[in-house]
């Protein structure tokens with residue numbers, strides 16, 4: 001699925017990166033614990049998290065995760081966004097809570113496992 | 118075997134949460150520049166990041182020495198923290214002594230050491246209660 005479709009499904013606001021992005025997303029991982037995110041490696045992963053801090057971006061960086069979605073309407077502060085821009089990571093935010101956001105994406109066809117979470 | 122040696126040194130500052138993990142990002146960038154296989158880079162970056170975060174979270178910071186040679190990457194992370202009383206227990210998935218505060222920061226899943234074990238080719242941990250911990254991680258390039 002293309003990233004711009006994901007943005008639509010999640011009714012997400014794009015905070016860094018391109019809203020029309022054609023980037024292909026194959027799997028997703030939803031977790032607030034960064035070590036769980038790092039437990040299994042997959043490619044073209046979207047990370048959904050309710051955790052708001054710079055370590056989310058650092059985790060994405062080491063995992064080659066190019067897109068982070070903050071759920072539950074949380075708003076990351078400017079230093080998180082700055083770090084994401086520096087690492088060329090797209091950040092979006094959605095009002096949906098984690099379960100609903102994951103459910104919508106799963107239903108739309110993102111069924112590949114990102115991590116064991 | 119050890120021509121083209123690159124040595125990198127970093128300090129893990131216990132007072133700067135947002136900078137924790139920066140060294141791992143830097144090493145990753147360096148490995149990308151060197152044209153190393155992305156799968157090997159990912160293994161290295163995850164292992165180093167988990168160990169870097171452990172030194173930050175559990176041990177009041179520490180220091181990192183990285184040595185990149187033609188055939189391997191050696192990462193040594195040492196701290197003067199509390200040490201690990203029962204290393205076998207610490208290596209178990211899900212075991213964590215992290216506080217609620219640390220969990221709120223997204224760490225303390227008890228998966229860090231198991232992740233390092235899984236992704237590194239060699240892992241050696243020297244630890245002494247009250248003295249500190251040294252984690253040595255090796256990832257082979259070929």
Ligand SMILES: Nc1ncnc2c1ncn2[C@@H]1O[C@H](COP(=O)(O)OP(=O)(O)O)[C@@H](O)[C@H]1O
Pocket residue numbers: 035167171172174175176196198199200201207208212213214215224225226227228229230231250
């Ligand atoms: N550098 C360290 N200094 C002291 N204790 C450590 C260190 N690294 C790990 N530990 C201990 O080992 C446990 C397990 O570590 P880890 O698997 O990374 O899980 P977590 O960091 O999520 O607690 C920690 O909770 C802590 O008690």
Ligand SMILES: [Mg+2]
Pocket residue numbers: 167170171224225227228229230
């Ligand atoms: Mg840890």
